[in-house]
Amino acid sequence: MWLPKIVALSLLCSVKPSPEAFRNCGQDKQCVPYEQCNEGLYVDGKFYADRSRTTLDENCHYMEKCCNNQDTLPAPLLPQEVQNWTCGGRHDLWYYLRPLGYKQQEAKFGEFPWLTAIYSKEGYLCSGALITPVAVITTAHCVQNEKSESLRLVAGEWDAAVELEPQPHQERSVMELLLHPNYTQIPLVHNIAVILVAQDSPFCLSPNVQPICLPPPKMVYNYSQCYVSGWQRSDFGGKAILPKRWTLYALPPDQCRAKMRLSVLGRRHSHNESLLCAGGDKGDFVCGDVEMAGVPLMCPLPGHDDRFLLAGLLARPVRCDGTQLLGIYTNLQFYRQWIDLKLRERELDIRHYMV
Numbered sequence: 001m002w003l004p005k006i007v008a009l010s011l012l013c014s015v016k017p018s019p020e021a022f023r024n025c026g027q028d029k030q031c032v033p034y035e036q037c038n039e040g041l042y043v044d045g046k047f048y049a050d051r052s053r054t055t056l057d058e059n060c061h062y063m064e065k066c067c068n069n070q071d072t073l074p075a076p077l078l079p080q081e082v083q084n085w086t087c088g089g090r091h092d093l094w095y096y097l098r099p100l101g102y103k104q105q106e107a108k109f110g111e112f113p114w115l116t117a118i119y120s121k122e123g124y125l126c127s128g129a130l131i132t133p134v135a136v137i138t139t140a141h142c143v144q145n146e147k148s149e150s151l152r153l154v155a156g157e158w159d160a161a162v163e164l165e166p167q168p169h170q171e172r173s174v175m176e177l178l179l180h181p182n183y184t185q186i187p188l189v190h191n192i193a194v195i196l197v198a199q200d201s202p203f204c205l206s207p208n209v210q211p212i213c214l215p216p217p218k219m220v221y222n223y224s225q226c227y228v229s230g231w232q233r234s235d236f237g238g239k240a241i242l243p244k245r246w247t248l249y250a251l252p253p254d255q256c257r258a259k260m261r262l263s264v265l266g267r268r269h270s271h272n273e274s275l276l277c278a279g280g281d282k283g284d285f286v287c288g289d290v291e292m293a294g295v296p297l298m299c300p301l302p303g304h305d306d307r308f309l310l311a312g313l314l315a316r317p318v319r320c321d322g323t324q325l326l327g328i329y330t331n332l333q334f335y336r337q338w339i340d341l342k343l344r345e346r347e348l349d350i351r352h353y354m355v
């Protein structure tokens with residue numbers, strides 16, 4: 001029976017509220033998240049926080065406003081409808097937060113709500129994508145040396161340096177780690193893993209925590225407006241640790257095969273259907289950066305410009321060709337049946353990522 005499990009999941013999830021102790025920033029004023037300062041506008045009954053900044057606000061973090069004590073609002077409640085949202089969607093765009101000095105190649109808050117940070121005991125490992133409230137997908141390469149007990153997943157995260165986002169991030173321990181059974185490092189093939197959270201502590205779906213859709217094996221989708229997003233290990237330790245974001249396009253399969261023959265796979269490549277190529281402008285991408293492995297490649301769902309499917313996972317360090325990038329990705333379409341099977345074997349609901 002599928003239905004009772006969905007109901008059970010939504011009852012079990014719990015979100016830790018943000019800390020309530022606010023810092024003083026002037027007489028009878030305190031630093032509060034934008035959404036908690038009643039100095040905004042109400043349009044059709046919906047509150048839009050005032051995001052302009054004055055010199056007083058400079059005493060607060062960039063995610064906060066210096067607000068009169070009497071204008072401080074309680075933390076917003078989670079909208080109940082989130083349980084009904086479909087995969088790959090983004091919601092409440094006005095929530096999008098960005099630091100001052102915003103860079104184009106940084107994701108905004110809630111822009112990719114399935115983006116999940118994966119940590120070991122030593123710190124940040126790589127990024128993955130949430131596909132159900134209990135399942136995250138990443139590359140096998142990222143987690144191959146880890147035991148499930150030493151892993152931690154953080155969903156709904158944005159600035160990994162602070163805890164001031166309008167909706168809190170959610171952290172879970174890992175119950176089971178499933179590497180693809182035919183994954184090998186040399187040659188690097190079947191580079192995919194499913195990470196499962198205990199069924200009695202699922203992620204709680206919220207505006208910043210949503211599953212992404214998985215493409216059905218035969219779906220034809222538009223590769224021309226895709227994104228890659230994830231955190232970069234070298235940013236950890238800094239004052240703001242924001243996920244990076246690049247706009248990419250996938251290459252037609254024949255061009256991809258030709259490029260792969262010339263480079264990474266050599267002449268005897270037999271795993272071409274399991275891989276995708278995507279290119280794009282280099283921008284500030286660090287070529288050859290092994291730390292970006294696992295980051296999701298997300299393309300629009302056919303017929304939608306604001307819903308996404310998980311097309312790939314960065315399987316190898318990105319190469320640069322002049323001002324252009326060439327990335328090789330694990331092709332999710334090729335692994336869809338394996339993922340379905342592993343979840344069904346555990347009686348987990350796969351409808352969360354079905355288009």
Ligand SMILES: *[C@@H]1O[C@H](CO)[C@@H](O)[C@H](O)[C@H]1NC(C)=O
Nearest residue numbers: 078079080081082083084085
């Ligand atoms: C979710 O969808 C169902 C069926 O469409 C509807 O009956 C229910 O009221 C919705 N729940 C919320 C919280 O919107």
Ligand SMILES: *[C@@H]1O[C@H](CO)[C@@H](O)[C@H](O)[C@H]1NC(C)=O
Nearest residue numbers: 180181182183190337338339
């Ligand atoms: C792994 O490889 C074996 C042997 O080629 C094959 O029979 C099996 O189906 C593969 N497993 C998966 C999940 O693809």
Ligand SMILES: *[C@@H]1O[C@H](CO)[C@@H](O)[C@H](O)[C@H]1NC(C)=O
Nearest residue numbers: 221222223224225300303305
């Ligand atoms: C894919 O998307 C691009 C940009 O939105 C558009 O120009 C193009 O026509 C689309 N191609 C197909 C096959 O839908």
Ligand SMILES: *[C@@H]1O[C@H](CO)[C@@H](O)[C@H](O)[C@H]1NC(C)=O
Nearest residue numbers: 253257267269270271272273
């Ligand atoms: C994969 O490569 C083999 C050998 O080069 C080729 O025969 C086959 O058509 C390729 N398959 C795809 C889907 O590109």
